[in-house]
Amino acid sequence: MKNLSRIFFAMLLLLSFSNVSAQDENNPWAIGVGVNAVDLYPTGEDGQGEIFDEYFNFGDHYNILPSLSSVSVSRYLSDGFSITAAGTINEISKVGDASADDLSYYGLDGTVRYSFASLVNSPIFEPYLGVGGGYTWVDEVGAGTLNGTLGFNLWFSENIGVTVQSSYKHAFEDYLPTHFQHTVGLALKFGGKDTDGDGVYDKDDACPDVPGLEAFNGCPDSDNDGIEDSKDDCPNEAGLAEFNGCPDADGDGVPDNKDDCPAVAGLKTLNGCPDADADGVADKDDECPNEAGPAANKGCPWKDTDGDGVLDKDDKCPNEAGTVANNGCPEVKPTVEEMETLNEYARTILFDTGKSTFKKESIQTLESMHAIFHKYPQATFALEGYTDSVGSEKSNQLLSERRANAVRDWLIANGIKQDRLTAKGFGEENPIDSNTTAAGRTNNRRVEVKLTN
Known part of the structure; x- marks a missing residue:
């Protein structure tokens, strides 16, 4: 029992030095408790069978102490590697098919393990391999061992699981038989760093220095409106998602932070203020x-x-x-922008094929042009017609003149004074696009407007 006391003292010492605030990975520490089975059957030495001949002979070969008989502490290192210290006790009542006089068994072992969790990509099943060494006593006679380990963890949650492990322990002294030791136990992971104490580890915490909610990856929602502070335009006032977390006290559809009259319902166009006489003020x-x-x-x-x-x-x-800019008098000439707009309209006027009559859909375009002409009663304009290169130059010249005059006649018929408008055709001259494509020819069939005074 003296050796047993030493083992548990060593385990308590390891636990006392665990530092949960100095790690970068979640849950870098783990402790395990369980039971172990020892199989002292000769492992293929002196012609006594192959090493795995009796590996699964539970009834005749396994020595199991029916109580807590294994304690371990593990520390994660990096890149899947961890180091484990374990202490075990047992009673040996059988060696192979032979009986023994309840020999005491104590083991203290250290193992470097490599986890294949990233390979199997499972949050539950975690296989591992390990190599290490230790010291084992049988009937208070001890020797060093070289250990090879194969095992797996089954995790029921992020912190709690079951460990199943089998170790081959090769003794360095003839008086200690090389043997197998199998362990089954409960594993508990802990020690993840959580600086702000919100239950979300720093590794997964988007706001590691400020307590927050798991739903927001550790970031806070100060006003409890379901919108995290970083996305909340009003983080200290509970509000609505449609207004990025800002309230709308008067219910007028304008959030309070943009409402010039937050206590009384108003109009969006007036920043939430009312307009009793509907005059726009x-x-x-x-x-x-x-x-x-x-x-x-x-x-x-x-x-x-x-x-x-x-x-x-x-x-x-x-x-x-x-206009206000001209002290209430009409502007004499259209602006450069308005002339560009006029020409955009003019270029989209559609004529019947080979004719100077308008397609129905061009009437709205002509009306839009008329509004600009009407706005500047003192200005005069030249209407210039152009065609593509299809057909003879003479026929294209005549067609361009007829189309330019058709636009002029429509504007005059709708109230624009005739002395303000001139019309001229230029046929195939001055193309603005290639006449070798259908799209280019369409662009070349156009009317242009120029300001003459």
Whole structure:
């Protein structure tokens, strides 16, 4: 029993030095408790059979102590390797087919193991191989051994499992027989680093220094609204997912952090503020909140005869719609951008094949062009027609002239003064694309608009 006391003292010493805060891998430590079986049958020596002849002869060869008889401590190293220290006790009542006088058995062994967990890719089944050495006493006579180990772990959870192991122990002295020792026991892994104490190990914790929730990989949700703080625009106020965690106290569909009037329901277009007179001016900025008026007059209904947004008192052309930038008078010429828009429209006008009549779908395009012409009553424009190269130059010249005049006639018929528009055809001249492809010819059949004054 003196040797037994030494073994358990050694195991307690190993446990006392475990440092759970200094590891990088989850659960780097493991302890195991269980039972062991010793088979002292001669292993093929002196003509007594082959090494595995009686390996599974449980009844005649296995010596099992029916109580806790094995304790181990393991420490994970890296890349699948770990080191294990184990202590075992037993009673030997049979050696092969012969009986023995209940000889005492004590073992203290160290093993370097390699896990094949990454190879089998299973969270439950973990096979391993090991090699090591130790010291074994039988009837208080001891000798060193060289050990080879094959075993596996079955993990019921991240921390708890069962270990099944078989070791071949080759003795260095003739008086200790080379033998097998088999172990079955319960394994408990522990020691993963969890700096913030939230139950998520640092290795898997996206926020290792701040306590959080497992559902968010260890990151916090301070306002408990189901949105982690890093994705929550309002991390300290419980809110709605549709507003990235921000509340909408007045229920107007505008989150409080973007609502200029968070305590009263309003309009999205006015940043959550109400507009009682529906004049487009928020009540908080409206000097006449119950009487509709233009924004230029702070929501009060002062007169704007031509409806151009410039009050008559400030309008230099009060009877003619203009722009704010031109003090209520109409702009004389379209901008460069508007001319580009005009030409984009003009190039998409579709004519009937070989004719100057419009396809139905071009009417909306012409109406869009008309709006720009109408906006600048003082400006004059030239309409230029072009064709592709299919057909004779003479017929293409005549067709381009007819099409340019067709656009001019439509605009005049719809209210644009005729002295503001000229039309001219250029036939096949100035192609803007290749005439060798159908797409290129389509682009070349066009009308262009130029500002002349």
